[in-house]
Amino acid sequence: MLIAEIYPIQRLPRRFSAFDYLVPEGLKLERGFFVRIPFRNQEIIGVVKELHERFSPRQGLKEVLGVLDIPPLAETELEIFEWLGKDLAQGVSAILNAAIPVIPKRNISLPVIPALPLKIRTSETSAIQRALQTIDLQRRAFISSPDLPQMAALAAAYLHAHPKDRIVILLPGAREAEVLAPYFVSFGLSVISGEKTEGRCFLAWNDFRRGQTRVLLGTRLAALLLPASVDAVFVFRSGHESHKQRDRNPRYDVREIALEFQKRNACRLYFLDTMPRADDLATFEKEQIFIEHPEPRPYFVNTQNERPMSPHPLISWTLDGSIQDCLKNNRRILCFYNRKGKASSLRCAECGYSFPCPVCGGIFTVYETSIRCHHCDRVEPLCLSCPNCHGVKLNERGFGNQTVKQALEKQFPGVTVSLIDRAKQEDDSAQILLVTSYYFESHRQLFARGNFGLVANLDADLPLLDPGFRSFENALRAVEDLRGLARREQAVFIVQTRNPDIFLPYYNNPQACLMNELELRQAYQVPPYVRWLRLKIRDTETLRAELELKAASESLRPLAGITIFPLECQPGRSCQISVSVEPGAIDAVLEKLSSLPDRIVIDTNAIS
Structure with missing residues (x-):
């Protein structure tokens, strides 16, 4: 009897992986196929992890209902999802659920994007030509570019120079994707953005995977959907903080995915920005760093x-x-x-009280009639006296x-x-x-x-x-x-x-x-030389959160190559623990983290 291990495309706890299903007679399956499966009294979509023979299957196994008419995930694509699940201490099913757009149930069409010509100054031509020479010599590199229009011009020049190549352009925000899209329409364009409906994202992704377009332009979501058939990946504004998803699971970094994908897929990879991150010097060889300082000099x-x-x-x-x-x-x-605001901070002249935000501990910025914390957006009326000493001499600083x-x-x-x-x-x-x-x-x-x-x-x-x-x-x-x-x-x-x-x-x-x-x-043990993890619980019951995090930290303490920092709490809101991990210890730490309850929010690249 043939058994299929299948990842349900469903948001599941991190401890769940693949589920076993019987393969009906005559149904041909392979690893990476999209299939319909029964799951918890409903029919959902899953991805085949692997197939194996079993002479006496467990009683009560459900059967695979059918195969979807969608190009299966290539080996590299499925490997990336599995690597990402391990690297983020998340279940592969949860990663697939976050990445794979929902298949539209009715016929929809993609909007027509009017094409625009991409114009550059004659003075910019030589810089683009030099960057193209770097691309011809290096299969991966960092290339400095003064602004987004020149980055777009370089990608377009690459497409002209390599007429059979297909590329992915990853951007930090939906606004950049919307602005750049008209300039790549003439090459055949698919756009994937978090601001588009899932149905349209699926159609765009499917068109690119079927070879109907040459350019896939997208935001963070597109990094999860990199097709194995791509020839080159361009990460525009590669140093931008929005390339890291920080506010919800999965908390992944576009740059890390692009680097791992290039290593497995042997495609070209280019980071473009006004300057490299210091991390890029540890990522790329010296000859792969291309920096220019055109006029005007500051x-x-x-x-x-x-x-x-x-x-x-x-x-x-x-x-x-x-x-x-x-x-x-x-x-x-x-x-x-x-x-922003009228002054950068407020301070009592008599006792030195600095008016910290009661929610996050940040500093309030002074406006005309209010004070605002720009870290957590808390707003309070402008104080007339000091809550600490009741003095009325309040100085606006900065x-x-x-x-x-x-x-x-x-x-x-x-x-x-x-x-x-x-x-x-x-x-x-x-x-x-x-x-x-x-x-x-x-x-x-x-x-x-x-x-x-x-x-x-x-x-x-x-x-x-x-x-x-x-x-x-x-x-x-x-x-x-x-x-x-x-x-x-x-x-x-x-x-x-x-x-x-x-x-x-x-x-x-x-x-x-x-x-x-x-x-x-390296001296201060911060990235890229160590990896910082954060374990966080949001709970109004501070004591309960403290006990759970202390138990989690005790489970990590026997491991070598880690440093656990003191518990930090915001009473009535959340508690968290930070952990620094040396490169050689990361696999053992991730294995431990994968068994923790989902109530503990884990960021495996908390400082990046």
Whole structure:
């Protein structure tokens, strides 16, 4: 009797794997086939894990109901799901359920996307040609590219140079996928995005797997559906934090999947961004890192030196003169300042109380009539007295973008100044735009030019205040992303910082600078040299959560090569434990984690 082990495409607890089913006489099955199976009084879809003979099958086994007319998963594709289940300490069924789009029950059609021509400047041609030479020489590489339009131009050039190849482009967000889609329609396009209906995602995925299109353009979901027939995978904006799914299971990283897929499938793989992550230097060989520094080179302004002659701490003497010159030439100014509100924090002058958020422990940002925690979005009325000592002398510390806007209006009377952040989007045709990162992620038209003659980072040091180990890398990336905009606009680029010497080593020798960063990470035992895991329970009963996590940590303690950190609790909300794991111990740790109850949320790449 032939028995099929089948993964139900169902959200199941991590301890469940494949289920046994009888194969009816005459039904031909192979590993990777999509089949219909009875499961818990309903009919669902499953994927065949393997087949084997059994002379005396267990009583009560149900039969496979039939095979779906869908191309089966290739060996590489199913191996990736199985590897991902192990790597994330999740069941393979749960991974398949998150990845495989629901098959539409009725006939639907994909929307027609109007094609647009992809135009580039003549000055960009040489950079694209050099990048193509790197692609021809290396089957995998990191390639620096100043902005998304040039990344798209490089992918299109690759398609022209390799007319038989089929590619996947992975993007950090649905907005980028929507903007880029028209430029790849002429090649034959499938689009997979979390914002599209599952039925349309299935049709797009099925079209690509059947060879009806050449380009699969998608967000994180597309990384779970990489087809074995693909010739090259491009990860655009590869350093973007949205390539990691952090808020729900499965908590996977697009970059890790792409690297594992390339290793198993032997396709080409290219990471594209304005600069590499330090991790990329540990991932790629030296000759596989392609970094260019085209104009404009950042002009770093030491705000400490210029403070005595500057009209405002965030408007240096140099910036003030550059803005005036730009306005005389009838060009606009974009000022980037990624701190919202009226002031960055509130502090009691009498006892030093800093008004921490009662929910997450973060710092409240001051607005006109309220204070807001931008970590957990808690909002409270603006305090009139200190809850600790009842003093009424409360000092607003630092500058929020609302205060900076007032300073710009005062310094340049008669000039229109607009503020654009998540909470407020004023007129984006003003002469001076003051923006946060929201402008680049959700507001700006990616292929449009805004007649900017000056782009300025008002405080490049802000990311350095983040306690995370990527703070220096993120500060550099913010500068490089803005430089890409300045290059597209052919604008002057000014970077204000209290210490230019922090940034200059990267522009003198980028690989040496990032290698130094890697050495520091190795010394402090952070990724990529160790892996950090997090075990978390959300529960209003704090004591119960504490006991469960302590039991889980005790089960890990006998293992070598791990460090378990103290329990952290937010009373009435959640408790968590962090664990650092050396590379040689990860398999043993993952095996232990796979047996833990689903009530414990596991992130096997908590810091990435």
